[in-house]
Amino acid sequence: MNRSVIWMIVSGLLNVGLVLLIAPLCQGVLRKVTARIQSRQGPPLLQPYFDLLKLLGKEDIESGEAPVMQRFAVYLSLATLLTVACLVPMGFAAPMNSAGDVILLIYLLTLCGICTLLVGLAAGSTYSLLGVSREMMSMIALEPLFAIAIVVGAVHTQSFRLDSVLNGSVYVAGGFPWSGLLMLGVMLLSFQAFVQRVPFDISEAETELMEGPLSEYSGPKLALLKYAQMAKLIVYSALFVALFAPWGSGFVFPLGWLLFWAKVLVLVLLVTVVAATHARYRIDQAIRYFSTLMGVGLIALVLASYGH
Amino acid sequence: MIAREMFEEFKARFGPLIQRADLPSDRRLFVFVDRSAVKYVCQHIFRELDARYVASIGADDRPFSGKFLVAHNFAFDHDHLLCSVLSYLPPDDPKIDSISDMVPAASWAEREMRDLIGIEPVGHRYLKRLVLPDGWPDGMHPLRKDVSWNQVPDQYDDQREFKFDEPPEGCTVVPFGPFHPTLDEPAHFRLYVEGEMVRGCEYRGFMVHRGIEKLAESVMSYNDIPMLAERICGICGCVHNVAYVQAVEEAAGLKPPLRAEYIRTIMLELERLHSHLLWVGLACHIVGFDTLFMQSFRIREPIMWIAEKISGNRKTYALCVVGGVRWDITHEVKAELRYALDKLESEWSAVVAAVSKDKNIQKRTRGIGVADKVLVKSAGLLGPVARAAGVDIDCRRDHPYAAYDRVDFNVITEQGGDVWARLLVRMKEVFESIKIIRHCLDKMEDGPRQLQITDELPVGRMGLSSVEAPRGESHHFVITGENNRPRRWRVRAPTYQNLQAVPAMIKDQQIADMTISLGSIDPCFSCTDRLETIDLHSGAVKVWSQEELLKLTRAKKA
Numbered sequence: 001m002n003r004s005v006i007w008m009i010v011s012g013l014l015n016v017g018l019v020l021l022i023a024p025l026c027q028g029v030l031r032k033v034t035a036r037i038q039s040r041q042g043p044p045l046l047q048p049y050f051d052l053l054k055l056l057g058k059e060d061i062e063s064g065e066a067p068v069m070q071r072f073a074v075y076l077s078l079a080t081l082l083t084v085a086c087l088v089p090m091g092f093a094a095p096m097n098s099a100g101d102v103i104l105l106i107y108l109l110t111l112c113g114i115c116t117l118l119v120g121l122a123a124g125s126t127y128s129l130l131g132v133s134r135e136m137m138s139m140i141a142l143e144p145l146f147a148i149a150i151v152v153g154a155v156h157t158q159s160f161r162l163d164s165v166l167n168g169s170v171y172v173a174g175g176f177p178w179s180g181l182l183m184l185g186v187m188l189l190s191f192q193a194f195v196q197r198v199p200f201d202i203s204e205a206e207t208e209l210m211e212g213p214l215s216e217y218s219g220p221k222l223a224l225l226k227y228a229q230m231a232k233l234i235v236y237s238a239l240f241v242a243l244f245a246p247w248g249s250g251f252v253f254p255l256g257w258l259l260f261w262a263k264v265l266v267l268v269l270l271v272t273v274v275a276a277t278h279a280r281y282r283i284d285q286a287i288r289y290f291s292t293l294m295g296v297g298l299i300a301l302v303l304a305s306y307g308h
Numbered sequence: 309m310i311a312r313e314m315f316e317e318f319k320a321r322f323g324p325l326i327q328r329a330d331l332p333s334d335r336r337l338f339v340f341v342d343r344s345a346v347k348y349v350c351q352h353i354f355r356e357l358d359a360r361y362v363a364s365i366g367a368d369d370r371p372f373s374g375k376f377l378v379a380h381n382f383a384f385d386h387d388h389l390l391c392s393v394l395s396y397l398p399p400d401d402p403k404i405d406s407i408s409d410m411v412p413a414a415s416w417a418e419r420e421m422r423d424l425i426g427i428e429p430v431g432h433r434y435l436k437r438l439v440l441p442d443g444w445p446d447g448m449h450p451l452r453k454d455v456s457w458n459q460v461p462d463q464y465d466d467q468r469e470f471k472f473d474e475p476p477e478g479c480t481v482v483p484f485g486p487f488h489p490t491l492d493e494p495a496h497f498r499l500y501v502e503g504e505m506v507r508g509c510e511y512r513g514f515m516v517h518r519g520i521e522k523l524a525e526s527v528m529s530y531n532d533i534p535m536l537a538e539r540i541c542g543i544c545g546c547v548h549n550v551a552y553v554q555a556v557e558e559a560a561g562l563k564p565p566l567r568a569e570y571i572r573t574i575m576l577e578l579e580r581l582h583s584h585l586l587w588v589g590l591a592c593h594i595v596g597f598d599t600l601f602m603q604s605f606r607i608r609e610p611i612m613w614i615a616e617k618i619s620g621n622r623k624t625y626a627l628c629v630v631g632g633v634r635w636d637i638t639h640e641v642k643a644e645l646r647y648a649l650d651k652l653e654s655e656w657s658a659v660v661a662a663v664s665k666d667k668n669i670q671k672r673t674r675g676i677g678v679a680d681k682v683l684v685k686s687a688g689l690l691g692p693v694a695r696a697a698g699v700d701i702d703c704r705r706d707h708p709y710a711a712y713d714r715v716d717f718n719v720i721t722e723q724g725g726d727v728w729a730r731l732l733v734r735m736k737e738v739f740e741s742i743k744i745i746r747h748c749l750d751k752m753e754d755g756p757r758q759l760q761i762t763d764e765l766p767v768g769r770m771g772l773s774s775v776e777a778p779r780g781e782s783h784h785f786v787i788t789g790e791n792n793r794p795r796r797w798r799v800r801a802p803t804y805q806n807l808q809a810v811p812a813m814i815k816d817q818q819i820a821d822m823t824i825s826l827g828s829i830d831p832c833f834s835c836t837d838r839l840e841t842i843d844l845h846s847g848a849v850k851v852w853s854q855e856e857l858l859k860l861t862r863a864k865k866a
Contacts, residue, residue: 126480278668
C-alpha cells in the first residue's frame with residue numbers, strides 16, 4: 001500500500017471524526033443562541049452530547065412495519081453523511097479526492113434525502129407517511145439546487161474533479177461571474193431547507209406531524225437520526241464554504257483550518273437566527289418558493305455555459 | 309325589548325301554548341311552554357327575533373315536580389336579555405321535539421341530554437353517543453337522580469367499541485389525537501384526508517369527564533362548588549367560579565357588595581390577560597415560531613405573580629363565595645398591579661407591532677379556518693371567534709355583570725373570520741383588559757367584601773349567568789335546591805359551542821392548517837368535558853385500552 005492511499009484514508013477518517021466530534025457542539029451553540037434570542041437561559045453547550053449518550057444507552061425497541069429496514073435506514077442516514085464528509089474539504093484539501101468526482105457527490109447528497117424517505121417508510125405510521133410525502137415533494141424541488149451549484153462550478157472549471165470544483169469554483173472564470181453570484185444568492189436562500197430547520201422543517205413539523213418520519217423512533221435509533229441531523233448541518237456548511245467561500249483555505253495549517261471552522265460557525269449562527277425568527281412554511285408555500293429559486297438556478301446554469 | 313314585552317309578544321303569538329312565565333328582572337325571562345310548542349317557540353326566537361342560541365339543559369325534576377325538565381336558553385344581545393324556554397315532560401315519556409334542525413348549534417346539547425338524562429330529542433338527525441364512554445350500558449343515564457354519584461354500572465363492557473362513521477370515498481383516515489403535541493388535552497379527531505386536503509372529520513371527545521355537575525348536585529354545598537367550578541378549566545377557572553356564584557346569587561336574589569364586584573372584575577380581566585398572552589404564544593408555537601411563544605410567556609409571567617400575590621395561587625384563585633369574594637386587593641398590591649400593567653402594555657405593544665408586520669405569520673393564518681357570520685349564527689360561535697367574523701357580541705357589555713357596567717371599554721371586532729382576524733382580536737383585547745383593570749383600580753372604594761347571609765337560600769329558583777371568558781361566553785344555569793346545594797347546575801363553556809364548528813372550519817383545507825385552525829378557537833377540552841359521572845374505576849383508562857390506542861394511532865386505511 002503506498003503512502004498516498006494511507007494518507008487518503010487517514011485524512012478521510014479525520015474528517016469523519018471531526019464531523020462526529022463537532023456536530024453536537026454546533027447543535028449546542030445553536031440551542032444556546034436560540035435560547036438567548038428567546039430570553040431563556042438555554043441548556044449547557046455540551047447538552048447535545050449528553051442527549052446522544054442518553055439515547056444511545058436506552059433499550060433498542062424493534063417495532064413498526066419493517067424493523068430490519070428501519071435499522072438499515074438509520075445506519076444509512078448517518079453513513080451517507082459521513083461518506084460525504086470524506087469527500088468535502090474541511091480546512092485541508094478534499095481528502096478522498098481521487099476516490100470519486102462531483103457526480104458521486106451529487107448522488108450521495110440525493111441519497112441523504114432518500115434516507116429520510118426510507119426512515120419514514122420503514123416506520124410506516126400515518127404521520128411518518130405524511131412526513132414522507134412532504135419530504136418527497138420538497139426533495140424534488142430542492143435537491144437539484146445543490147446539483148446546479150456544483151454543475152455551475154464544474155462548467156467554470158471544465159472539470160469534475162473534487163479538488164478543483166470544491167474550491168470556490170463557482171467564481172473562477174475571472175472574478176465574480178453572474179452565474180456564481182446568482183447561485184450564491186440561491187444557496188443562501190435555500191440553505192435553511194437543506195439542513196431542515198425552521199421555516200423548512202415541514203416534513204417533521206412537531207406541531208403538525210409529530211416529527212413525521214422520526215415519530216416512531218426511539219433510543220439508539222433516534223440517537224443516530226439526531227446525530228445525522230446534526231452532522232448534516234456541518235457537512236452542508238462545509239460544502240457551502242467550499243463552493244462559495246473558499247478564501248483563506250490556502251493559509252498555513254492552523255490558520256486556514258481555524259478560518260474554515262470559523263466560517264462554518266458563522267453559517268450555523270445564520271441558520272440559528274433565521275430559524276428563531278420565522279414561522280414554518282406550509283408545503284405548498286415552500287414548493288412555490290423552491291421553484292422560484294430553481295428558475296433562478298437554471299438561469300445561472302445557462303449563464304455559466306455561456307461563460308458569464 | 310324588556311322581558312315583560314317579550315312575554316306579551318309570545319303570548320299574543322302562541323296563545324295558550326305559553327303556560328306561564330317567571331320574570332325576576334327586566335333582563336331575565338323564564339317562559340314555560342307546552343312541550344308540543346317548544347320547537348316553534350325556539351324557531352320564532354332564533355330565526356324571526358334573531359336571538360343567539362346559548363345552551364340547552366335537561367334536568368331530572370322527578371323527585372320535586374314528578375317530571376323531567378328541558379330548557380333552551382337564548383340571548384337577545386341588543387336587548388340585554390337572557391331568555392329560557394322551559395318545558396316539563398311526563399316521567400314515563402321523556403321525549404321532546406329536537407330543535408337542532410333550525411338551531412344546529414343545539415346539536416351537541418341535545419345529544420348530551422339524551423346520554424345523561426335520557427331525554428329523547430325526537431327528529432335529531434345524528435343521535436350518536438356524545439358524552440358517555442364507549443362501554444357504558446345503554447339505558448343508564450348518570451344525571452338522573454336515582455343514579456348515585458359513585459355508582460359503577462354492572463354491565464359496563466370495556467370490549468365494546470365506538471363505531472366511527474365510514475369515511476367518504478377516496479379519503480384516507482388520519483387520526484388526530486387523542487394525544488398530539490398541539491392538543492394539551494385528549495380529544496380525538498378522525499380526519500378524512502385526500503392527499504394533503506382535509507375533506508371532513510369526526511370528533512370523539514369527552515375523554516376527561518370528572519363528573520363535576522353530578523358531584524355538585526349530590527355531595528357538595530353552595531360554597532364548596534365555586535372551588536370545584538374553577539377546577540373545570542386550568543386557564544379560565546375564575547370565569548366558572550364567578551359565573552356559578554352569580555347564577556346562585558341571581559336565583560336567590562342576593563346582591564354582592566360593590567367592592568366584591570370590582571375585585572371580581574379585576575380578577576376576571578387578569579385571567580383574560582394571561583389567557584390571551586398564552587394563546588398568542590401557543591398560536592406562534594403551532595406555526596413553528598417558537599421565539600414569540602417564549603417571549604409571550606416571559607411577558608405573561610408578572611401577571612401570574614400578581615395573581616399569586618392577591619390569591620396565593622398563580623391559577624385557581626378560589627376567589628368567590630356566594631355573596632362576595634374571599635380576597636382583597638390591598639394598596640400595596642394595587643401599586644404593584646399598576647406597575648405590572650404599565651410594563652405589560654409597553655412590552656405587548658412591541659409584540660403586537662412585530663406580529664402585525666410579520667409576513668410569515670400572515671401567510672400561515674390569513675384565509676385559514678374561516679368561520680363567517682352565517683356559521684357564527686348557526687353554530688352559536690362565541691367570543692373572539694365570533695368577533696373576528698364581525699359579529700359584535702360580548703357579554704361584558706351585552707349582559708353586564710360584576711362591575712362591567714361601570715367601566716369603559718371597547719368591544720374589538722375584525723372582519724374576515726380567519727385565524728389572522730382572531731389573532732388580531734385577541735392581541736387588541738389585551739389593551740382593553742389593561743384599561744378595564746385600571747378603571748377598576750381607580751373607582752374601587754373601601755367597603756365590605758362579603759354579604760352576611762343568615763337565611764337558607766330559597767328552593768327551586770332558577771338563575772342564569774353569562775360571563776365572558778377569554779374564549780367566549782361561559783353560561784351557567786342553576787336551580788336551587790334542598791340540603792344547601794343546587795338541584796341542577798349546568799355549565800356551558802365556550803369551547804362546547806366553538807368546537808362544534810371546527811369540522812366546518814377545517815373542511816377543504818390543508819392538513820397543515822388543521823392544528824392552527826383548531827388552535828384558533830383556543831380550545832379547552834376539559835371545559836367541554838366538564839360533567840358526567842364517569843367513575844374512576846370504569847373511566848378513561850378502560851375505555852381507551854392500550855390495544856385500542858395502538859390501533860387508533862396506527863390505523864391507516866379505513
